[in-house]
Amino acid sequence: MKSFFKIFILSTILFLSTLLANAEQKKEETYNVAIFENWMPYYYVDKNGKASGFAIELFEEIAKDIGIQYKYISMTNLNEFWSLVNADKIDIIPDMSITNYRKEIMLFSESTNTFEITLYKRYQSKNLNTIKDFYNKTVAVVHKNVGVNMMKRYPQIKTRLFQSRFDAFYALLSGEVDGVCYPKPLTNYSLKKLNLEDKIIPIEENILEIKRAIGIISTNKGLDKKINESIKKLQHNGTYEIIYQKWFGKEKRLELSYEQMIYLVIIIILIVLGCLSLVIFYSMRKNWLMTEKDLKKELDIRTADLQEVNEKLKHLATVDALTNIYNRRYFYDVSKQYLEIAKRNEQEICVISFDLDKFKDINDTYGHQFGDTVLIEFTNIVNSFMRKSDLFGRIGGEEFSVVLQNTSIENSFIVAEKIRKKVQNFAIQNDDKKVHFTVSIGIVSLSTEDTIDELLEKADEALYKAKENGRNRIVKYNEI
Numbered sequence: 426m427k428s429f430f431k432i433f434i435l436s437t438i439l440f441l442s443t444l445l446a447n448a449e450q451k452k453e454e455t456y457n458v459a460i461f462e463n464w465m466p467y468y469y470v471d472k473n474g475k476a477s478g479f480a481i482e483l484f485e486e487i488a489k490d491i492g493i494q495y496k497y498i499s500m501t502n503l504n505e506f507w508s509l510v511n512a513d514k515i516d517i518i519p520d521m522s523i524t525n526y527r528k529e530i531m532l533f534s535e536s537t538n539t540f541e542i543t544l545y546k547r548y549q550s551k552n553l554n555t556i557k558d559f560y561n562k563t564v565a566v567v568h569k570n571v572g573v574n575m576m577k578r579y580p581q582i583k584t585r586l587f588q589s590r591f592d593a594f595y596a597l598l599s600g601e602v603d604g605v606c607y608p609k610p611l612t613n614y615s616l617k618k619l620n621l622e623d624k625i626i627p628i629e630e631n632i633l634e635i636k637r638a639i640g641i642i643s644t645n646k647g648l649d650k651k652i653n654e655s656i657k658k659l660q661h662n663g664t665y666e667i668i669y670q671k672w673f674g675k676e677k678r679l680e681l682s683y684e685q686m687i688y689l690v691i692i693i694i695l696i697v698l699g700c701l702s703l704v705i706f707y708s709m710r711k712n713w714l715m716t717e718k719d720l721k722k723e724l725d726i727r728t729a730d731l732q733e734v735n736e737k738l739k740h741l742a743t744v745d746a747l748t749n750i751y752n753r754r755y756f757y758d759v760s761k762q763y764l765e766i767a768k769r770n771e772q773e774i775c776v777i778s779f780d781l782d783k784f785k786d787i788n789d790t791y792g793h794q795f796g797d798t799v800l801i802e803f804t805n806i807v808n809s810f811m812r813k814s815d816l817f818g819r820i821g822g823e824e825f826s827v828v829l830q831n832t833s834i835e836n837s838f839i840v841a842e843k844i845r846k847k848v849q850n851f852a853i854q855n856d857d858k859k860v861h862f863t864v865s866i867g868i869v870s871l872s873t874e875d876t877i878d879e880l881l882e883k884a885d886e887a888l889y890k891a892k893e894n895g896r897n898r899i900v901k902y903n904e905i
Contacts, residue, residue, distance in 0.1 A: 455496055456496075456645070457495070460498070463501075465615075466478055482671070483668050484519035520538075521637060532649040533639070533640055535653050536636040543627050544605070544632065553603065554629065556582075570608075595843065745819045757877065764877045767871055773871065775868060775869065776869050776877075777867070779824070781823040782865055787860070787862060806847050807827065826881060834868060848862065863897035866888065867885060867891055868900070868902065869883040
């Protein structure tokens with residue numbers, strides 16, 4: 426009997442020890458989480474190894490909520506990801522497109538966002554509004570991007586392959602292509618960073634919309650339910666909204682839950698009731714309101730007239746009447762402020778000087794009215810490459826200058842070269858003849874200069890060197 430009790434006690438102790446060991450092991454289990462090094466706004470890893478992005482912030486909030494340990498495994502592409510998955514070295518990926526193939530080997534959480542593929546165009550392209558409008562046009566696609574396969578659905582559209590989205594953007598701005606096919610979240614993020622949101626815009630029609638979610642390797646069953654519960658909690662308390670707005674702005678694409686739909690219906694009903702109450706209230710005071718409007722009408726008219734006059738005076742004081750860009754005086758005033766900001770913040774700044782080649786010959790041959798047309802068309806070409814932060818002004822006659830903030834001399838040269846080529850290939854019809862013209866360009870970057878006059882003087886020296894070397898070329902001041 427005593428032997429039986431001894432065996433029973435030893436077995437119980439062994440069983441409890443095993444349970445405690447398994448519980449401790451489970452408690453300390455660390456999940457391997459796959460992230461990508463540079464895929465903004467979803468993923469980014471800086472030089473110090475710190476991860477950020479929409480997918481990272483959302484996952485870290487979920488991990489904190491459900492109490493799991495994890496470590497990041499950084500990679501550069503999906504091929505590397507699938508290799509690690511096959512080797513059982515990955516447990517979770519914070520954000521991935523949901524496809525039928527992937528659902529066979531992975532579990533997915535509730536959708537956290539929508540990945541849209543669409544076409545982008547130049548702001549001036551008013552006639553390109555649908556996918557069919559791009560038939561017989563040329564669209565830029567990026568190497569190893571989903572846009573390449575998307576465009577294969579439309580054999581009527583010609584494509585041109587680029588190595589990066591940025592090369593595709595500049596090709597669109599310069600008129601080399603008519604559109605760009607690229608994922609909407611990545612494009613909007615890049616255009617915002619480049620200050621090109623007013624130059625490149627999406628069409629309203631999407632080619633494809635793919636739901637994205639947190640992917641969980643199938644061996645981690647049960648983890649997907651915990652993650653789904655956490656996602657709902659973050660949506661309800663507003664944390665999800667804050668993270669989404671931070672990385673994507675206001676264009677939120679997420680399916681509403683049943684509870685959120687109920688709240689939305691209640692809010693709409695309250696708004697409608699409020700509007701009806703206002704209509705009834707103001708209809709009861711109609712006579713008084715009409716009297717007040719009559720008394721204020723004359724004052725409003727006078728105020729509007731005064732504001733219009735002030736706006737016209739301000740326009741005349743800052744803008745060149747012919748080309749509608751900044752005049753010499755205003756350009757100098759603002760460029761001084763740009764220079765002070767650059768020096769104070771130790772930022773790069775470049776000045777580009779332009780001078781149309783043999784402009785006097787154009788005036789003498791075709792007349793001053795045609796010469797004015799040349800100046801206007803040249804201004805339009807330069808403006809097509811300008812960002813919101815760039816400063817463009819007419820210094821006098823056929824001389825123009827541009828100030829580029831936060832821009833290296835190498836990138837300034839790229840912009841200047843695109844402008845030079847566009848001008849060289851441009852022609853203006855004069856009766857039965859097409860007239861071509863060219864431009865010489867000088868570039869200088871901030872080094873030891875104290876005033877904007879010194880920078881402009883050096884840019885002009887580089888410009889004159891370009892003239893001496895045969896015109897229709899670019900010279901950097903530091904290479905003179």
